[in-house]
Amino acid sequence: MKTTRRGIFKAIGGAAVLASAAAPLFAQAAAAASGNAGNLLKVRLLLNGGISGPHAFFCLAHERGYFRNAGLDVEFSPGDGAASVVTRIVQEGYDGGYGDMNALIKLAALKPKNCPTAVHIAFNTTPLTIGVRKGGPIKDVKDLKDKVIIGHPIDAAIEAFPPYAKLGGIDPNDVHILRSNASMAANAKEVVDGNVDGVFGFVNTIIAALRSIDIDGRETLDFLEFQDLVPEFYGNALMMTPDFIANNPEAVKGLVAAVNRGIIETFKDPEAALDAVAKMAPKFRREVDGPRLMGTLRVEMAHPEGAIHGIGDADDKRIARSISLMVDACRLPRTPKAEAIFTRAFLPPLEERAKPVKV
Incomplete structure (x- = not known):
């Protein structure tokens, strides 16, 4: 397994x-x-x-x-x-x-x-990922089209997103990236609250950040992991x-x-x-x-x-x-x-x- x-x-x-x-x-x-x-x-x-x-x-x-x-x-x-x-x-x-x-x-x-x-x-x-609402409409990369994904201005997942998106069958320009200087906790909470559709980051970083504000990331988010589409x-x-x-x-x-x-x-x-x-x-x-x-x-x-x-x-x-x-x-x-x-x-x-x- x-x-x-x-x-x-x-x-x-x-x-x-x-x-x-x-x-x-x-x-x-x-x-x-x-x-x-x-x-x-x-x-x-x-x-x-x-x-x-x-x-x-x-x-x-x-x-x-x-x-x-x-x-x-x-x-x-x-x-x-x-x-x-x-x-x-x-x-x-x-x-x-x-x-x-x-x-x-x-x-x-x-x-x-x-x-x-x-x-x-x-x-x-690679540990890069996009966290999305658990049970929500986003199940794979194609579902990211026309969605809003938040992340830090210089985030490793944002930098590597274009190849991930293309291999997933969508134009990376069809995804709206919202660059935010807020903390990871604040950015991830925007996803949990339904204000944005996803958050860029590492799985463990996102989970830890949410727990710092008493939210269980494991129960509230699913993760699209870059390694699944870009094993290189x-x-x-x-x-x-x-x-x-x-x-x-x-x-x-x-x-x-x-x-x-x-x-x-x-x-x-x-x-x-x-x-x-x-x-x-x-x-x-x-x-x-x-x-x-x-x-x-x-x-x-x-x-x-x-x-x-x-x-x-x-x-x-x-x-x-x-x-x-x-x-x-x-x-x-x-x-x-x-x-x-x-x-x-x-x-x-x-x-x-x-x-x-x-x-």
């Missing part, structure tokens, strides 16, 4: 909140984990959100000194979405970030100069700027090795990984972050491809297909080369890479 996020998040029950995005605490946790950071290379990474369960492998790598052993003092900063990470990395002077692969393809097609490159792909399945798409990846890669190739290799080891140990002992998250996320709640982590391990990081290439790597044909789909559907001005989007040059040997494990 196929594991789905819908099944996994039944475990969340009646309590779900979003993890805090307190940047100063991230820095304090990083400093505590790294000891004497004076002799270490500082690496500033922008995350796709505040520290939460799905970031457990980063936290575990910090706590166990994997970054420090690689000569790195890694500082995490909270982001505001997997798509916006991609543009903010260079604009705000970060060395790298953890963001969406499809948004990276789009940026590389539009503004190739100084565009980051993915060096480790953590999600070999990857999800979140660790990406670094071209300058950092060129100037610090050994640091990139050490960073990727530490992340890889963090993933291996997280699969081996999710509870220990959650303990590490608790030390970095001020509003950590195990009953929430636990299911979110398990969902990540069982879905986003569990594609069969991972057993072949290892988590972090990608299939070249799949990358090329993702690029082609994004360029065609989004009418992008150029087609980036696959090597500009992703390089496996810094991955550990195949036998040392993390592999999906049933948890």
Whole structure:
């Protein structure tokens, strides 16, 4: 039986909140984990959100000194979405970030100069979705025609929507996208209240946001998941700027090795990984972050491809297909080369890479 996020998040029950995005605490946790950071290379990474369960492998790598052993003092900063990470990395002077692969393809097609490159792909399945009212008229993609779907101005699901819509048999321009700066909770509530027809996002993010205002997203929404129509798409990846890669190739290799080891140990002992998250996320709640982590391990990081290439790597044909789909559907001005989007040059040997494990 196929594991789905819908099944996994039944475990969340009646309590779900979003993890805090307190940047100063991230820095304090990083400093505590790294000891004497004076002799270490500082690496500033922008995350796709505040520290939460799905970031457990980063936290575990910090706590166990994997970054420090690689000569790195890694500082995490909270982001505001997997798509916006991609543009903010260079604009705000970060060395790298953890963001969406499809948004990276789009940026590389539009503004190739100084565009980051993915060096480790953590999600070999895309988590993008559209939440719609449970039992409502929207059952599949074709039902989205002439409907109003709300989302954050730079949302990964909005960025990747055109290929999803086209493969579903509709013109993406026939769907009305309402870009809103309101919180995810407020946007999702607009769907529940019937004011709009759907909301872009991640399943777990939408559910957690609604629970923060005492609404059970599992009981009120259904989800149209992009992976069902666009299996070629990857999800979140660790990406670094071209300058950092060129100037610090050994640091990139050490960073990727530490992340890889963090993933291996997280699969081996999710509870220990959650303990590490608790030390970095001020509003950590195990009953929430636990299911979110398990969902990540069982879905986003569990594609069969991972057993072949290892988590972090990608299939070249799949990358090329993702690029082609994004360029065609989004009418992008150029087609980036696959090597500009992703390089496996810094991955550990195949036998040392993390592999999906049933948890």
